[in-house]
Amino acid sequence: MATQTPKYKLIKQGQEEYYNVDILNENMDIIDVALQEHDLQLAQKADKTAATASKGGLMSADDKSKLDTVEQNANNYVHPSDTNTRHVTDAEKVAWNGKASTATATTSANGLMSGADKAKLDGIAANANNYTHPATHPASMITGLPASLPANGGNADTVDGYHFTVSTTDLAAGSSPLTNNMFYCVYQ
Numbered sequence: 463m464a465t466q467t468p469k470y471k472l473i474k475q476g477q478e479e480y481y482n483v484d485i486l487n488e489n490m491d492i493i494d495v496a497l498q499e500h501d502l503q504l505a506q507k508a509d510k511t512a513a514t515a516s517k518g519g520l521m522s523a524d525d526k527s528k529l530d531t532v533e534q535n536a537n538n539y540v541h542p543s544d545t546n547t548r549h550v551t552d553a554e555k556v557a558w559n560g561k562a563s564t565a566t567a568t569t570s571a572n573g574l575m576s577g578a579d580k581a582k583l584d585g586i587a588a589n590a591n592n593y594t595h596p597a598t599h600p601a602s603m604i605t606g607l608p609a610s611l612p613a614n615g616g617n618a619d620t621v622d623g624y625h626f627t628v629s630t631t632d633l634a635a636g637s638s639p640l641t642n643n644m645f646y647c648v649y650q
Contacts, residue, residue, distance in 0.1 A: 470496055
């Protein structure tokens with residue numbers, strides 16, 4: 463009577479049975495599949511020798527210690543220390559450090575312009591100056607005056623043809639003769 467192996471369930475024929483080729487082939491197929499799975503698992507296992515840059519293997523204690531000190535996603539970047547390949551050169555730092563500070567400018571110190579000063583500056587015309595007209599000055603400061611006045615320049619009747627008369631004489635509407643080019647002012 464036939465029995466089976468415990469692990470792979472291969473059929474073992476009894477001594478009294480005739481040899482059956484089909485049973486042998488079935489056992490060989492089971493063995494073949496098991497060996498193939500074993501080979502795949504073995505290929506994924508590390509070699510028992512120390513790993514190298516070109517071949518997988520066991521990790522040395524030194525390499526494991528080194529690996530444990532490296533942060534996740536770290537790289538081997540070294541920031542340049544010379545003045546030519548840094549992100550910001552020394553010349554740029556000097557230029558930037560020479561700029562105005564954030565303090566507002568005063569009459570005695572450079573700085574940034576305040577909003578009030580900017581509004582005041584916007585209200586001043588280009589090339590304007592701070593001129594204060596004097597309360598008194600000599601006639602020589604006035605330009606554009608004629609060199610002399612006409613002979614009749616002091617007589618209001620002859621300058622422009624109009625005259626202003628002030629009197630207490632009553633003017634009755636329609637009865638008093640009025641002269642052309644005369645202004646009348648009557649008072650009591």
